[in-house]
Amino acid sequence: MGPYDSSVSAGSSSGSSSSCSVKPADPIDGLLAGAGYRVRSSELRQVAQRLERLETVMINAPTEVSHLANDAVHYNPSDLASWVDSLLSELHQPEIAPDPSTFSDLNYIAHAQGGPVLVNPMVGHCELSSGTEIEEDSGIRLVHVLMTCAESVHRGELSLAASFIEELQGLLTSVDGERGIGKVAGYFIDALSRRVFAPQEASLAGSAFENAVLYHHFYEACPYLKFAHFTANQAILEAFDGHDCVHVIDFNLMHGLQWPALIQALALRPGGPPLLRLTGIGPPSPDGHDSLREIGLRLAELARSVNVRFAFRGVAASRLDDVKPWMLQVNPKEVIAVNSIMQLHKLLGSDPSRGSPIDPVLEWIRNLNPKIVMVVEQEANHNQPEFLDRFTEALHYYSTMFDSLEACSAQLEKSLAEMYIQREICNVVCCEGLARVERHEPLDKWRDRLGGAGFTSLHLGSNAFKQASMLLTLFSAEGYCVEENEGCLTLGWHSRPLIAASAWQAMPVLQHPLPLINHHQNVI
């Protein structure tokens, strides 16, 4: 832990009772001042490095140090910067270039914004390859200009924004674009330039096939989706305990990667497997090629190998609110689980006072009377009405996510996973209105929304937590953390949660009839 990590503040220290009168242009760090040392906030990092250097020197060359006690001139130690410098020169140590910093991206962002750093800057995963001060400053400047550009976009000053984008592209050449802040900034600059120069084709939405491939590589490159799948399966397995006729409704089938583990767990459960029905919702495939059915066939093959009675049904819909409950053909005798991995946020609207497309969907979900509804969502606030707030939040969120992706060693998976993330970034930054589907909201808002729609929260048990922890131990470097949050589980990077899993159950309904197979009432 460096001596400065908890004390970086732009001159406005909160807890210290220091009585230093501070010139606003050159602030003295408040917390150190309380201990009697005067150090300028801007010099904190250099002073820290030199103190560490001094410590190394003193440990390695104790004989040289002893002469300091006899005839050296002692400088005032309260002026820490010059005191350290003088000691180092006494010990004939040359000045060193600053060490390669282990700044994480967030530190850059916080520096550029001038605000207090909430993240331990020593915990850094992105080492700058050339490690010079110039590069660090470029990184800070990059973020600063990025924020200024976003601000001008926010105010509608597009020509000003365009000039900032040119400047940003120039700045990008002086940082390492392969890692750290350079990489994240590159994607955001790209997104901003799409928004400013080509707003019509801004969305990067590809074909359903491409999306599924990118999703698959995102699944393999980092543990977020694995965490989502395994946690959801554990909760669904527990909900299905004791029932013989079960039906899972998956809001986004993709390649069906979630379901083999559930099928296997059901095959091995004491008492034998139930009859499992799976209804997979997905986008329609072009030119007659039925990808939903193909996935269903593969899952059926697997289920047959392990002797689980299995039936699959595919529902093709481009948006979730196109799905009508009668399409799901729910049987009143079966127990239903609804599984939504990062789908519900696509139904939100931007104006909280007006209804959004999600309300009728939540209503028909509730009318199905499901035993469990699994909701996994990105833990971020990307649905704020103001562009600048969204941009700032997205910069923090995706910087953290890219940080965590550095741990992935498989190059192909990592590149394609980055493309997957890039699509999300473009959607958050470039798109508006109906085109903007990545409307992430944090867990608290989902709690309010689902509670208001007639669902009660089910606590994910300790089994789910233990399994998630084990999964992380297997798949990751240090840095990921699983946390429990009032019955929900979150997975994050260095204590910033990035994805949250929660389980819900419909509150007992007295008046609504269950939709039967022949029930054609239009619920939307």
Next chain:
Amino acid sequence: MVNLLQNGDVCMEELKEETPMFCINDNEDVLVEILRRLDGRSLGSAACVCKMWCGIARNDALWEHLCFRHVSPPPSGVRPVVMALGGYRRLYMVCVRPVLSRLGRMRVRVGGGESDLVSRVWTRQEVELSLSLFCVDYYERLLGGGGKLGDAPASSLIFLCKTVNV
């Protein structure tokens, strides 16, 4: 054995073999018993000795024993599932070995917040997790066989096998 003849000459009779020379290859059941007690790496080496040893060492029953000999009680009803998904030898290579070594090496925080060094004895949850990962591996091979993803898809378990740069 030396015999004294009537005329005083000495002749050597053919030494009758009282105890037959022991050859392990003639005693398959003993070989199996020995192999059962080996660890996975040694079992793999044993399979390289000769054709006969290869055949025996590849016997899935040996690998089943290796996978679950530290689990008590041994999981029941698992065998048909494992056989359908690729067999115990594959289960060991692809899942059990990396899971055990990873979880054994690192300290696992159990829910109560205490750090325990996980011993070689499995918990039920580790068994379940390994089986689930094994099933995902089988499914990904199914997907790849259909040619849907173009070139052979990287299994999600590859990340499991790469040493983690902690």
